[in-house]
Amino acid sequence: MTILSTIIFGVTALSFLEPINAHKTVLGRPNLHWGPKTPGHQFPHSPKRHKTCYVPSCHGSGRHGKNDDAPEILKAFKKCNKGGVVILDEEYTIGSPLDLTFLEAVDVAITGSIKFTNDIDYWVKNSFKYDFQNSSAFWRFGGKDVNIYGGGQGLIDGNGQAWYDAFAAEPTLLRPILLVLDGLKHGSVTGLKMRNSPDWFNLIANSSDILVSNIDIAVKSESKNPAKNGDGWDTFRSDSVVIQDSHVNNSDDCVSFKPNSTNIIVQGMQCNGSHGISVGSLGQYPAEYDIVENIYVYNISMSNASDGARIKVWPGTDTPFEPGLSGGGGAGYVKNVTYDTLYNDNNDWAIEINQCYGQSNQTICDKYPSNMTISDVVFKNMWGTTSTKYDPKVGTLTCSSTEKCINIAAHNISVTDPSGKTPQWICTNMDESLLDINCVSADS
Numbered sequence: 001m002t003i004l005s006t007i008i009f010g011v012t013a014l015s016f017l018e019p020i021n022a023h024k025t026v027l028g029r030p031n032l033h034w035g036p037k038t039p040g041h042q043f044p045h046s047p048k049r050h051k052t053c054y055v056p057s058c059h060g061s062g063r064h065g066k067n068d069d070a071p072e073i074l075k076a077f078k079k080c081n082k083g084g085v086v087i088l089d090e091e092y093t094i095g096s097p098l099d100l101t102f103l104e105a106v107d108v109a110i111t112g113s114i115k116f117t118n119d120i121d122y123w124v125k126n127s128f129k130y131d132f133q134n135s136s137a138f139w140r141f142g143g144k145d146v147n148i149y150g151g152g153q154g155l156i157d158g159n160g161q162a163w164y165d166a167f168a169a170e171p172t173l174l175r176p177i178l179l180v181l182d183g184l185k186h187g188s189v190t191g192l193k194m195r196n197s198p199d200w201f202n203l204i205a206n207s208s209d210i211l212v213s214n215i216d217i218a219v220k221s222e223s224k225n226p227a228k229n230g231d232g233w234d235t236f237r238s239d240s241v242v243i244q245d246s247h248v249n250n251s252d253d254c255v256s257f258k259p260n261s262t263n264i265i266v267q268g269m270q271c272n273g274s275h276g277i278s279v280g281s282l283g284q285y286p287a288e289y290d291i292v293e294n295i296y297v298y299n300i301s302m303s304n305a306s307d308g309a310r311i312k313v314w315p316g317t318d319t320p321f322e323p324g325l326s327g328g329g330g331a332g333y334v335k336n337v338t339y340d341t342l343y344n345d346n347n348d349w350a351i352e353i354n355q356c357y358g359q360s361n362q363t364i365c366d367k368y369p370s371n372m373t374i375s376d377v378v379f380k381n382m383w384g385t386t387s388t389k390y391d392p393k394v395g396t397l398t399c400s401s402t403e404k405c406i407n408i409a410a411h412n413i414s415v416t417d418p419s420g421k422t423p424q425w426i427c428t429n430m431d432e433s434l435l436d437i438n439c440v441s442a443d444s
């Protein structure tokens, strides 16, 4: 038995490191499977690649004296597109925008590191811009059949400190997202370390059949200015996305489902310091219709967060929230969302439903119920202990009107508060017959 498994292990390990010449070995593509929960079909298979393209780093002295490996990286993607592997095994610096949305059947093996320059004035002018929430990108991947993998070793570094400091002085600063998938049909991102993004870490937009696995995210400011808005992942206009088996240490959403996220699974995650796994925010833009449907969040360990499970939608009228961020009045729906098996460790709220996001004035919330309907939501199998912040309250399920929240259920919830008092849940405009928790009113 032992000998047999050693042989099998040996064979697997060997096939992972395919010798290319006497000195170089290539990191092989990992097994790409999603599970245990799936969006109803298997992750599609990618054919074997048959050529490799190495990228020489300029080591700080690129063309015209500019410290920028982007042109060489782009060259390699053009050469190895349609059936090759681009190998990034050195230390690279990216100092200009890189549009990789033309890809087809290509793998990207990252065992080196990729760091973005922190020339803020340059990036504010030259990053890719998106209307959605004023987002922007250093680089973006799109096309079809693209696998980006790092074997637990590859590093993408946002070099965010200068951005955290500049943002503290300029709250509307347009900060790029670390990794954007835009229009990628069938792709994976696995085995990578991601550090210090200026803004969100990952945006998955206009994409489908995406697997994300074994990602290690951490953000840390060395100054008094905290890193802000460092969401782990945001999904937008995307279908069949699985995000699994990853660690996130940040101070905003661990994962967030933005408008038109459908058939999304998040499982096996360990999140620390975040704002939880969030639906939304939605209903921000009056001219748009937002849908979040068929979401399964499973097997999550959530620590030191503001929330465990969260659903946040804007009120029924446009209101200002923060500099550069306002919204409300947009219509749409959230439907068929399940949070199953979630451990709470020192989170302020184990569950939060908020239909008046960005607005603290209750008079306005009551006057303009949200235009978003939330239905068929289940919270089940949750345990752990919340933080002292709202003790003995451990959750809040607050709808703007009874017509806007339909069939929201909670069962097998054994979350406790640190004081050991009977835990209380604020329930407003909810059908309490479906909630197997100790509901109290907001003013109790």
Ligand SMILES: *[C@@H]1O[C@H](CO)[C@@H](O)[C@H](O)[C@H]1NC(C)=O
Binding pocket: 130, 131, 132, 182, 205, 206, 237
């Ligand atoms: C998604 O696709 C739309 C329509 O093609 C495009 O306008 C937008 O820039 C794309 N990306 C994002 C992040 O919205």
Ligand SMILES: *[C@@H]1O[C@H](CO)[C@@H](O)[C@H](O)[C@H]1NC(C)=O
Binding pocket: 218, 219, 220, 221, 249, 250, 251, 273
């Ligand atoms: C996690 O984030 C917190 C808050 O930003 C930071 O203090 C801590 O050092 C981070 N941990 C790691 C491992 O980066």
Ligand SMILES: *[C@@H]1O[C@H](CO)[C@@H](O)[C@H](O)[C@H]1NC(C)=O
Binding pocket: 036, 245, 267, 268, 269, 270, 299, 301
């Ligand atoms: C839950 O996730 C952890 C990783 O956080 C993993 O080790 C464990 O196998 C998962 N359990 C199930 C039942 O999927």
Ligand SMILES: *[C@@H]1O[C@H](CO)[C@@H](O)[C@H](O)[C@H]1NC(C)=O
Binding pocket: 249, 272, 273, 304
């Ligand atoms: C988890 O987050 C808390 C709060 O931000 C932080 O103090 C702590 O260092 C983080 N833990 C790790 C392992 O990074």
Ligand SMILES: *[C@@H]1O[C@H](CO)[C@@H](O)[C@H](O)[C@H]1NC(C)=O
Binding pocket: 237, 259, 260, 288, 289, 290, 291
């Ligand atoms: C979401 O999808 C619906 C239905 O296809 C569409 O009407 C709406 O414009 C989409 N919204 C966004 C924000 O893309």
Ligand SMILES: *[C@@H]1O[C@H](CO)[C@@H](O)[C@H](O)[C@H]1NC(C)=O
Binding pocket: 263, 264, 293, 294, 295, 296, 336
């Ligand atoms: C609800 O979502 C789950 C998981 O995403 C999916 O398996 C199920 O088919 C959906 N139910 C309906 C009625 O669409």
Ligand SMILES: *[C@@H]1O[C@H](CO)[C@@H](O)[C@H](O)[C@H]1NC(C)=O
Binding pocket: 272, 303, 304, 346
């Ligand atoms: C939560 O935060 C506390 C205090 O900062 C820290 O000791 C603990 O390790 C954190 N939990 C995790 C899982 O990082």
Ligand SMILES: *[C@@H]1O[C@H](CO)[C@@H](O)[C@H](O)[C@H]1NC(C)=O
Binding pocket: 133, 134, 172, 323, 324, 325, 326
């Ligand atoms: C984008 O930023 C500009 C400038 O700060 C601001 O006026 C605008 O409201 C923002 N748009 C959105 C949708 O938040």
Ligand SMILES: *[C@@H]1O[C@H](CO)[C@@H](O)[C@H](O)[C@H]1NC(C)=O
Binding pocket: 361, 362, 363, 364
């Ligand atoms: C809340 O909004 C109402 C209606 O717009 C306004 O009259 C009231 O002054 C506001 N209250 C606070 C505390 O801002």
Ligand SMILES: *[C@@H]1O[C@H](CO)[C@@H](O)[C@H](O)[C@H]1NC(C)=O
Binding pocket: 316, 317, 329, 331, 367, 368, 369, 370, 371
């Ligand atoms: C949005 O909600 C507001 C307040 O309830 C209402 O006046 C408005 O007609 C709604 N708009 C849409 C598009 O449903």
Ligand SMILES: *[C@@H]1O[C@H](CO)[C@@H](O)[C@H](O)[C@H]1NC(C)=O
Binding pocket: 380, 381, 382, 383, 412, 414
């Ligand atoms: C209730 O949830 C706990 C986790 O807190 C889980 O171990 C247990 O199996 C669940 N019970 C049922 C009946 O599903």
